[in-house]
Amino acid sequence: DAGHDWDIFNINEVAGLNLLEGDIQHEETFDRNSIIGDEYRWPTTIPYYLEDSLDMNAKGVTLKAFDQYRLKTCIDFTPWKGEQNYISVFKGSGCSSFVGNQHAGKQRLSIGNNCDRLGTVEHEFLHALGFWHEQSRADRDDYVNIMWDRIKPGKEHNFKAYDDTVSSALGVPYDYGSVMHYSKTSFNIGSEPTIVTKIPHFTDVIGQRMGLSASDLAKLNSLYKCTKSSTFVDSCSFELENICGMIQDPGKTKWEQRSSTSGGPQTDFSNMGQCEGKGYFMHFSTASAEPAGRALLESRWLYPKPGAQCLQFFLHNTAAADDVLNIWVREYDGVNPRGKLNLFKRISGGVTGSWELHNVNLHVSRKARVVFEGVRGRGPSKGGFSLDDINLSSTKCPQHIWHICNITRLLATTPTGEKLYSPRFLSPAGYSFQVNTSLIGRPGYVATYFHLTSGPNDHNLKWPCPWQQATMALMDQQSDIREQINMHRMVTTEPDKMSSDGIEYYWDNPREVGSKVTGSDGSYFYRGPGSGTSTFITHSRLKSRKFIKGDQAFFLFSLEGVQTGQLDHCSRPQIYRLCWPLSLSTAPQSKTRLDSWKSVTSISVTAIIHMIAIIYRVSLMLMQPKQTVTLLACV
Incomplete structure (x- = not known):
């Protein structure tokens, strides 16, 4: 993004587009009154097709946006299989x-250049689902003032308010935090705002592109008559006496609903002690349990979709080293009517001093219960295990968590431009990576960048790293996962991307293109160049919602192959490089890989290579008619 914090409308203006309300496509015979009505709703399962023109990173972001719709609404998206109407x-x-x-x-x-942001994609799909911009509501003048004299000439039509016979608010109050709201400076002359909120607190709230707000979801679920979401399974913050329908075994050792414990924690995680009369969690006391004593806390019957599920919870661990928290799933079938227990994770005791986020990947295919088993060890113990804010969804968990403590102090004392580096992580494919953040990256912003790093598997991996998408998300620590609006940024390792000098492949082996650095443990490794943004999130938005809670923040990271989301179609051209030297010896690596070819300038050689490429491409297309094949002749 070259350091630009551009909104949708800035992007479209730079592209020379002059669309209705800045980003709405319409036909010449367009009639606004025609949008209201059931006939303009999609079915709750919407066919889609990702065109070959779409950038690979944009494909991954689009699929992530679909996951958010599935988690928070009854809307699902399915690859197009020939249905009459579909979204391309x-x-x-x-x-x-x-x-x-x-x-x-x-x-x-359209998801063009710089549009590959999760909130932007969600915004455009809300249009497709039938929604106008929030500030075009019939009642908008009760909530904002439009400064007409500050609007660029010819752009005034973008601020039209529609009569409520054209656009329904569906009984939901005006939402300053909607992902569909213009920002305060949309279509402005100079730097003065074109939209002034009548409640000043919301001046910097309007225009967020982080994700779907609670009111966005309320309207969408109302319009499509959603009664449940596609992939959400359960959430529990233990605020009610029925503890979300959880049950315990009949033994004398029990989990207890508490608001504090003498050995910690002093408050729950949901409310952090800020709400009088609220703030409970479940606690298994290893201090009072007998040696080898155990207690089971079991969820109600759950019916997740078969496949992968993510169990997310917060744990405050003050247990002794030989105490254990086991995470089981009890599955029921005809052979096991009482349920069969399968162990998914074991957490040893150890004083952490704070609430820690845990993600556990489950694989459940039938009716089941999630079981938390606390086990007292044989040695002395003065604390226990405390659980809060449990969420279960039929999704994959983020692969890694970076926990940053004392963030208020860091924001106040970190010098401008100073980088905080995460630990190094390994992806499922074996790539080592690291993320850095500058809390004061540029005035008013946090910067975030992804780096490949040298790792133990480098000799077995493909280089340059091909089509791996890094997801960097700052977690919104709301208790219910459906209310979370995490701040995302995705980066994809395009194997043909070059360094700025055109000499090296950007995502090549960090040992060849990176810098040798010293880790926090004193060991040496190589860190490749970074890719990300200097405008990841503004400081004002960082301090909004619950990105910071209990003076701590959580980054969620994943690195995985980009899925195209297509059926029987490889939407990304498979790349075959015709880059072998004329002597047929092994191609040189790193800088010499291209340097050797720069010496090959003969027109006849070039013609031969291109002819081979064409013949090879055609033969492959004939053999694999459903696969697009592209060849690169490196000359």
Whole structure:
């Protein structure tokens, strides 16, 4: 993004687009009154197709946006299988969409350069699902003032308010925090705002592109008559006496609902002691349990979708080293009517001094209960295990967690530009990586960058690293996962991306293109160049919602191959490099890999290579008609 914190409308303006309300596509015969009505709703399962023109990173971001819709609404997205009406996602000149189901067969939605942000993609799909911008509501003048004299000439039409016979608010109050709201400076002349909120507190709230707000979801679920989400399973913060329907075994050792314990924690995680009469968690006391004593805390019957599930919870661990918390799943079937226990994670005791986030990947295919088993060891123990804010969804967990403590002090004392580096992590494919953040990256912003690093598997991996997407998310620590609006940024390792000098492959082996650095443990490793943004999140948004809670923040990281989300189609061209030297010896590595080819300038050699490429490409396409093949002749 070259350091630009551009909104959708800035992107489209730079691209030379002059669309309705800045990002709405429409036909010449467009009639606003036609949008209201059931016929402009999609079915709750929407066919989509990701066009070949779409950047690989944008494909991954789009699929992540679908996951958010599935988690928080009944809307699902499925690869197009020939249905009459479907959404075609392509790379256009900017970010844009039609409003509602146009019943036109292939309905185009553009995710162009710099549009590959989760909130931006969610915004465009909300248009496709039938929603206008929030500030175009009929009642908007009760909540904001439009400063007409500050709007660029010719852009005034973008601030039209629609009569409530055209656009329904669905009984939901005006939402300053909607992902569909213009920012305060949209279409402005100079730096003065074009939209002034009548409640000053919301001046810097409008225009967020982090994700779907609670009111966005309320309207969407109302419009589509959603009664449950597609992938959400359960959430519990233990505020009610029924403890979310959880049960315990009949033994004398029990989990207890507490608001504090003498050995810690002093408060729950949900409310952090801020709400009088609220703030409970479940506690297994290893101090009072007999040696080898154990207690089971079991969820109600759950019915997740078969496949992968993510169990997320917060744990305050003050138990002794030989105490254990086991995470089981009890699955029921005809052979095991009482349920069969399968162990998924074991956590040893050890004083942490704070609430820690845990993610556990489950694989459940039938009716089941999640079971937390606390076990007292044989030695002395003065604390226990405390649980709060449990969430279960039919999704994959983030692979890694980076816990940052004392963040208020860090924000106040960290010098401008100073980088905090995460530990190094390994992806499932074996790539080692690291993330850095500058809390004062540039005035008013936090910066975040992804780096490949040298690791134990480098000799067995493909280089340059091909099509791995890094997801960096700052967690919104709301108790219910459906209310979380995490701040995301995704980066994809394009194997053909070059360094700025055109000499090295950007995502090549860090031992060849990186810098030798010293880790926190004194060991040496190589860190490759970074990719990310200097405008990850503003300081004002960082301090909003619950990105910071109990003076701590959590980053969630994953690095995985980009999924195309298509059926029987490889939407990303498979790349075959015709880069072998004329002597047929092994191609040189790193800088010499390209240098050797720069010496090959013969036109006849170039022609031969291109002819081979064409013949090879055609033969592959004939053999694999459903696969797109691209060859690169490196000359």
